[in-house]
Amino acid sequence: MSLSPTQSSSSVAPLDSASSHVPSLTSTPPTAFSSDNISVASETSKIELTPAPEVQASINPPCEGGNDATATGTATATVTVAVAAAVAVAAAAPEPPSSVAGRARRSCVGTPPTYNLGRLSGISSHKKRRVTGDPPTDRKKRNVSDASLLPVADPYEFIAETDQSATEEANLVASSTASARRQQRSAKKPETPVSRSRNSSTASSPRTTRASARLRGDVSTPGIVAKAVTLGKRSRRAFEQGLSSLSRELRRLQDTDEYAHVDTQPVIHTTWANGKLVTPEEAEKAPAKKKAKTEASCSSWSKDSEPNGKDVKKKDEGSQKGEDGLEVHTRKGRRTKHWLDKGLYAGQETPSDPSQGLTPAEKKKMAQMPDLKPSGRINKALPLPIFNGMRLLIQGRDFKLPFDVGNPLPPGQPKPEHWTRISKNRFVGESSLFWKKNQHSWATESKCVCKPEDRCGDDCQNRIMLYECDDKNCNVGKELCTNRAFADLQERKAAGGKYRVGVEVIKTSDRGYGVRANRCFEPNQIIMEYTGEIITEEECENRMNTKYKNNDCYYLMSFDQNMIIDATNGSIARFVNHSCKPNCKMVKWIVGCQPRMALFAGDQPIMTGDELTYDYNFDPFSAKNVQTCLCGEENCRGVLGPKPKEKDSKAKAAKAAKDAGKIKGKATGKVSGKTNGKAKTQPVAVKAVKEVVKGVVKAGKRKLEELVGDRNNGDDGSASKKRKTSTPAKTRKKATATAAKATATSKTSNPTPNKTTGTVVKRKYSGTSAKVSKMAAKGAATVKRSVSTVTVRVNSKTAPIGRKTTSSKVTTVRMSSSGRVLKASNKKRESVEQSTMSSHNPAMTIVAAASNDDNTRPANKAASNGTPQRSKKTSGTPKSSITKSPRKALELPRSRSRVRMVSPEEQPTITARVE
Numbered sequence: 082m083s084l085s086p087t088q089s090s091s092s093v094a095p096l097d098s099a100s101s102h103v104p105s106l107t108s109t110p111p112t113a114f115s116s117d118n119i120s121v122a123s124e125t126s127k128i129e130l131t132p133a134p135e136v137q138a139s140i141n142p143p144c145e146g147g148n149d150a151t152a153t154g155t156a157t158a159t160v161t162v163a164v165a166a167a168v169a170v171a172a173a174a175p176e177p178p179s180s181v182a183g184r185a186r187r188s189c190v191g192t193p194p195t196y197n198l199g200r201l202s203g204i205s206s207h208k209k210r211r212v213t214g215d216p217p218t219d220r221k222k223r224n225v226s227d228a229s230l231l232p233v234a235d236p237y238e239f240i241a242e243t244d245q246s247a248t249e250e251a252n253l254v255a256s257s258t259a260s261a262r263r264q265q266r267s268a269k270k271p272e273t274p275v276s277r278s279r280n281s282s283t284a285s286s287p288r289t290t291r292a293s294a295r296l297r298g299d300v301s302t303p304g305i306v307a308k309a310v311t312l313g314k315r316s317r318r319a320f321e322q323g324l325s326s327l328s329r330e331l332r333r334l335q336d337t338d339e340y341a342h343v344d345t346q347p348v349i350h351t352t353w354a355n356g357k358l359v360t361p362e363e364a365e366k367a368p369a370k371k372k373a374k375t376e377a378s379c380s381s382w383s384k385d386s387e388p389n390g391k392d393v394k395k396k397d398e399g400s401q402k403g404e405d406g407l408e409v410h411t412r413k414g415r416r417t418k419h420w421l422d423k424g425l426y427a428g429q430e431t432p433s434d435p436s437q438g439l440t441p442a443e444k445k446k447m448a449q450m451p452d453l454k455p456s457g458r459i460n461k462a463l464p465l466p467i468f469n470g471m472r473l474l475i476q477g478r479d480f481k482l483p484f485d486v487g488n489p490l491p492p493g494q495p496k497p498e499h500w501t502r503i504s505k506n507r508f509v510g511e512s513s514l515f516w517k518k519n520q521h522s523w524a525t526e527s528k529c530v531c532k533p534e535d536r537c538g539d540d541c542q543n544r545i546m547l548y549e550c551d552d553k554n555c556n557v558g559k560e561l562c563t564n565r566a567f568a569d570l571q572e573r574k575a576a577g578g579k580y581r582v583g584v585e586v587i588k589t590s591d592r593g594y595g596v597r598a599n600r601c602f603e604p605n606q607i608i609m610e611y612t613g614e615i616i617t618e619e620e621c622e623n624r625m626n627t628k629y630k631n632n633d634c635y636y637l638m639s640f641d642q643n644m645i646i647d648a649t650n651g652s653i654a655r656f657v658n659h660s661c662k663p664n665c666k667m668v669k670w671i672v673g674c675q676p677r678m679a680l681f682a683g684d685q686p687i688m689t690g691d692e693l694t695y696d697y698n699f700d701p702f703s704a705k706n707v708q709t710c711l712c713g714e715e716n717c718r719g720v721l722g723p724k725p726k727e728k729d730s731k732a733k734a735a736k737a738a739k740d741a742g743k744i745k746g747k748a749t750g751k752v753s754g755k756t757n758g759k760a761k762t763q764p765v766a767v768k769a770v771k772e773v774v775k776g777v778v779k780a781g782k783r784k785l786e787e788l789v790g791d792r793n794n795g796d797d798g799s800a801s802k803k804r805k806t807s808t809p810a811k812t813r814k815k816a817t818a819t820a821a822k823a824t825a826t827s828k829t830s831n832p833t834p835n836k837t838t839g840t841v842v843k844r845k846y847s848g849t850s851a852k853v854s855k856m857a858a859k860g861a862a863t864v865k866r867s868v869s870t871v872t873v874r875v876n877s878k879t880a881p882i883g884r885k886t887t888s889s890k891v892t893t894v895r896m897s898s899s900g901r902v903l904k905a906s907n908k909k910r911e912s913v914e915q916s917t918m919s920s921h922n923p924a925m926t927i928v929a930a931a932s933n934d935d936n937t938r939p940a941n942k943a944a945s946n947g948t949p950q951r952s953k954k955t956s957g958t959p960k961s962s963i964t965k966s967p968r969k970a971l972e973l974p975r976s977r978s979r980v981r982m983v984s985p986e987e988q989p990t991i992t993a994r995v996e
């Protein structure tokens with residue numbers, strides 16, 4: 082019977098599925114198999130494949146079936162292995178001659194031959210060798226080159242093996258074969274014409290018995306088996322070390338030279354440069370001309386890079402020390418550019434003549450650039466890229482450094498939740514109506530009189546008044562005008578790119594989110610706008626009592642017209658944290674007749690990576706709202722609010738106020754001038770609240786008198802003391818001087834000229850301020866505003882000393898606390914510079930939190946019990962204790978009072994809270 086590959090694959094289909102059980106040519110045949118289906122299937126195949134009818138003949142009774150149960154255990158395994166071996170050999174062997182004994186299927190006649198299946202599969206020898214104590218390693222070796230796997234000249238020779246010693250074994254096999262055969266019959270495999278003819282030829286051909294090739298030692302081997310044998314010989318050691326443990330890939334490599342450690346080619350160590358393979362021979366073959374050019378350029382650079390202009394061409398061979406102490410490595414006349422080794426610009430000196438190599442036009446242009454004029458200073462900063470930098474500068478083009486100096490945060494940063502960005506102020510609710518109705522002073526045009534050469538610098542009228550220049554109010558033009566911060570910001574944002582925008586939100590370790598710069602900012606440069614929803618005070622209170630009741634952080638900032646910017650959904654500026662030594666400031670400007678708030682760099686430049694902060698000037702009206710400051714600065718006040726020292730003074734003030742309150746009828750109680758709300762931070766017994774309130778009111782009245790010009794602040798030591806509360810020394814000094822010169826009356830329409838400077842700083846108060854002033858003047862403690870903050874700021878910029886004055890139109894508006902215009906007047910004044918300190922002054926209030934402190938607010942009790950919240954309030958006089966957790970502090974219930982973070986501006990801030 083011949084076995085073509087087709088036939089093999091079809092008839093041995095089940096065997097294929099059990100390929101893992103089929104020993105490979107190089108692996109050890111299994112010694113034990115369970116009689117699972119796969120094995121049974123293997124038997125079935127074997128029956129088909131086995132061309133010896135004698136096998137079946139020996140089965141007793143072969144056709145009628147026998148005891149199926151006998152086809153188990155070792156016998157089954159033996160059959161399986163034998164079949165596998167037969168398949169392997171058959172597959173590798175050439176077509177057998179037609180004379181090979183074969184017979185038709187189901188033919189059960191004839192003398193049963195005996196097969197030493199154990200031998201055929203190599204198992205019998207295992208058994209024997211094991212018995213004799215052969216080491217297992219030998220077994221592996223034998224198995225690889227086992228004769229049972231060796232191809233034979235006639236693959237069917239082995240079936241004629243008549244080894245009597247295997248008779249019993251064969252009988253067992255036969256019984257199992259019978260069982261398998263029955264299975265095969267049930268499978269009813271259709272007989273192909275080829276197999277039919279083979280079967281018939283087999284049946285008719287005489288049976289031959291030939292000695293096994295294994296026994297004969299005939300190993301003349303073609304085909305795959307020969308290859309395997311060759312491999313085995315060559316890599317015997319590897320096989321012995323454990324072939325089965327090798328990965329398939331390694332096994333595939335076994336016939337390669339590399340695997341066998343056979344070097345057929347010399348190994349050449351290669352060098353790659355600029356993406357090309359460089360061999361030593363090629364390097365030597367470099368054209369002489371190019372070499373000379375390279376050397377020339379090197380030497381010219383060497384000359385440039387030598388501070389004294391020394392030519393380092395002489396230092397050509399060997400390793401020498403440069404003047405900077407750096408090792409200068411030389412190789413065959415080449416000077417290694419050691420800045421390549423030591424960093425991008427290491428070793429590079431500023432060229433002695435920067436214009437060298439420039440075209441005449443470029444030189445001319447360069448001469449016009451003041452920044453490029455030789456300063457004589459040694460540039461120790463990072464120089465521009467070699468060659469290119471100068472040209473790019475002249476062309477006015479940006480250049481890109483080859484590395485990322487911006488150092489933006491890597492992706493995957495924690496993102497703030499519950500925040501929608503709003504890049505433009507949005508009116509919500511009634512705020513829009515109020516806004517339109519209550520046109521304030523900023524609606525009045527301001528006009529600067531700068532000349533182009535002034536470029537709207539520090540003396541620009543608009544700048545001083547915190548009005549942004551535009552085409553309507555400035556003649557200088559946008560090319561030269563430097564007072565167009567918001568327009569610049571707009572352009573920057575429109576151009577896009579995170580480096581232009583320059584800020585990114587970070588997660589701080591202890592203060593929630595924050596903002597850091599990912600670019601540098603010049604001093605006073607605009608950074609970003611503070612935008613959000615503009616809401617009325619009523620809406621704000623409503624939100625705080627409902628939506629934001631359980632919030633840890635508030636993003637509410639007093640804006641204008643007694644309105645509030647709620648940046649809960651707003652710009653990134655809402656994430657900027659407080660610092661007692663801030664690098665930024667929040668300033669309100671009038672842009673196109675509308676107030677807008679923005680974060681500006683402070684007086685120092687801001688570097689990439691710096692966290693942006695401004696001074697909240699947080700003024701907690703209740704101890705429960707006092708938050709511990711974690712800014713970590715040396716001068717940290719410890720709380721987001723006034724310094725504890727100041728609080729002490731406030732305590733004194735409160736005490737004095739108390740005393741003053743006790744002395745009835747005495748209007749000049751010894752109340753410190755620092756009445757800007759700090760008295761409220763002192764604990765006051767409930768019983769004494771009334772007196773304290775009176776004292777505070779009187780103090781407030783006194784303060785207001787000072788402010789409106791009834792007293793000369795400049796002469797009064799207490800005035801500067803007041804400003805000390807929130808103003809750095811430098812600004813304070815200026816402001817004090819300015820304030821001394823600035824005399825205003827409660828009716829701000831009557832500015833008093835200052836003889837020293839010829840300038841009157843005109844202060845206007847917001848509606849609340851005006852009302853407070855009025856009330857306080859009456860000595861009333863019945864101001865209906867729940868919280869009234871009188872904020873008067875004197876900006877050094879707004880009141881420059883000795884500055885030339887121009888005629889200007891002054892609009893004075895007095896407004897009620899609800900925003901109604903009480904009185905408005907327009908006056909033109911000559912030779913008096915007016916600085917409007919009304920609603921568009923940079924003062925601001927961030928409504929940060931609120932709490933209901935019944936102890937300190939007896940008047941609020943009714944309100945907390947459900948009465949309207951715009952009822953009277955006593956001044957908050959909270960406990961001086963500091964709540965340890967700022968966030969917990971904010972979690973406390975609140976209803977009436979508010980914590981206000983007052984303007985971060987470094988300007989005198991006087992905040993009085995009047996009931």
Ligand SMILES: C[S@@+](CC[C@H](N)C(=O)[O-])C[C@H]1O[C@@H](n2cnc3c(N)ncnc32)[C@H](O)[C@@H]1O
Pocket residue numbers: 592593594595633634635636655656657658659660708709710711712721929967968
């Ligand atoms: C306007 S938010 C600033 C952004 C806030 N960090 C966040 O995560 O959204 C103000 C709140 O930030 C926290 N905060 C800001 N600066 C702080 C500081 N220096 N120390 C402690 N907490 C600070 C306080 O909880 C404050 O109420």
